[in-house]
Amino acid sequence: MFRFLLLLMLFSLNSAYAAIDTYEFKDADKQARFHDLVADLRCPKCQNQNLADSNAAIAQDLRQKIYEMLDAERSNSEIIDYMVARYGDFVLYEPRFNSQNAILWLGPFVLLIAGLLVVIFLVRQRSKKNTSEDSSMALDAQQQKSLQKVLNKDKK
Amino acid sequence: MPRLLLFIPLALFGVLILFLWKGLSIDPRELPSALIDKPFPAFKVEALLQPERQLTTADLIGKPILVNVWATWCPSCRQEHNQLLRIAQENKIAIIGLNYKDNRQAATQWLTELGNPYQFNIYDESGMLGLDLGVYGAPETYLLDAQGIVRFRHVGVVTEQTWQELQAIMQSWGANKNV
Numbered sequence: 300m301f302r303f304l305l306l307l308m309l310f311s312l313n314s315a316y317a318a319i320d321t322y323e324f325k326d327a328d329k330q331a332r333f334h335d336l337v338a339d340l341r342c343p344k345c346q347n348q349n350l351a352d353s354n355a356a357i358a359q360d361l362r363q364k365i366y367e368m369l370d371a372e373r374s375n376s377e378i379i380d381y382m383v384a385r386y387g388d389f390v391l392y393e394p395r396f397n398s399q400n401a402i403l404w405l406g407p408f409v410l411l412i413a414g415l416l417v418v419i420f421l422v423r424q425r426s427k428k429n430t431s432e433d434s435s436m437a438l439d440a441q442q443q444k445s446l447q448k449v450l451n452k453d454k455k
Numbered sequence: 456m457p458r459l460l461l462f463i464p465l466a467l468f469g470v471l472i473l474f475l476w477k478g479l480s481i482d483p484r485e486l487p488s489a490l491i492d493k494p495f496p497a498f499k500v501e502a503l504l505q506p507e508r509q510l511t512t513a514d515l516i517g518k519p520i521l522v523n524v525w526a527t528w529c530p531s532c533r534q535e536h537n538q539l540l541r542i543a544q545e546n547k548i549a550i551i552g553l554n555y556k557d558n559r560q561a562a563t564q565w566l567t568e569l570g571n572p573y574q575f576n577i578y579d580e581s582g583m584l585g586l587d588l589g590v591y592g593a594p595e596t597y598l599l600d601a602q603g604i605v606r607f608r609h610v611g612v613v614t615e616q617t618w619q620e621l622q623a624i625m626q627s628w629g630a631n632k633n634v
Contacts, residue, residue: 385586
């Protein structure tokens with residue numbers, strides 16, 4: 300039974316990689332770039348799979364296109380621009396900074412700074428309050444006298 | 456004033472609820488097209504029914520059209536076919552077919568059997584025009600204005616409701632003559 304399972308796992312591994320391994324590259328550099336690109340680009344049809352993982356027809360086409368473009372000596376950024384021009388920013392797993400997503404990039408920092416300002420404001424206000432309370436706590440001469448009186452009474 | 460400040464968390468919670476509520480009605484599978492307000496990609500491809508006829512971008516310019524991406528292997532295309540026939544019958548806009556990664560014989564048979572709502576069909580056997588257009592799955596329907604600029608994309612089955620939406624967009628052009 301264990302052997303059978305092992306065998307099954309072996310075969311399932313093979314089929315998972317089969318989709319990628321049909322390409323023949325001229326050199327190792329292109330092969331490495333191909334693997335980087337298909338790992339970093341997202342399949343438009345799938346919700347959360349990169350091109351390497353997906354068996355969707357469109358992912359196969361895009362892999363083919365990437366292979367052809369690499370073969371035609373295009374640079375990585377040219378290939379990525381090509382994909383974004385057709386499928387939009389959705390295909391990027393490493394999103395670029397632009398006006399539409401600026402709030403996502405900058406929002407956390409804005410909130411952090413706002414939070415710090417609030418903390419500073421509160422701390423200042425509290426310490427101001429404390430010092431003013433201290434001065435009001437201090438007894439004036441009259442109060443000092445009556446306090447002394449009470450204390451002396453206890454002693455008797 | 457400090458009493459009012461106590462309501463800030465509640466207000467933030469309200470905003471959060473608003474966004475989450477909106478999120479419920481967003482379909483994450485529907486991508487915005489990267490080609491909105493850009494010209495339809497240049498192409499030179501055979502017609503489906505007349506292989507000797509070469510179609511180009513020039514065939515799409517002149518009046519507003521719908522470009523419907525379809526294939527015989529696509530079940531949803533069959534589902535929307537009757538709606539497309541109804542739209543064609545209303546005669547308010549021409550529908551051009553983009554037969555996507557299909558078999559010519561099967562596609563021809565499909566049109567004979569189910570009826571042909573298309574003025575002509577672009578036979579994109581390799582899917583390369585589809586790729587240039589940013590098609591990620593049939594059916595998709597594009598609304599082009601008279602200059603051949605892509606103005607709207609609908610992904611999925613065209614229903615009566617989609618058709619109403621498309622008509623509303625075209626009517627907004629009528630009011631605004633510079634499109």
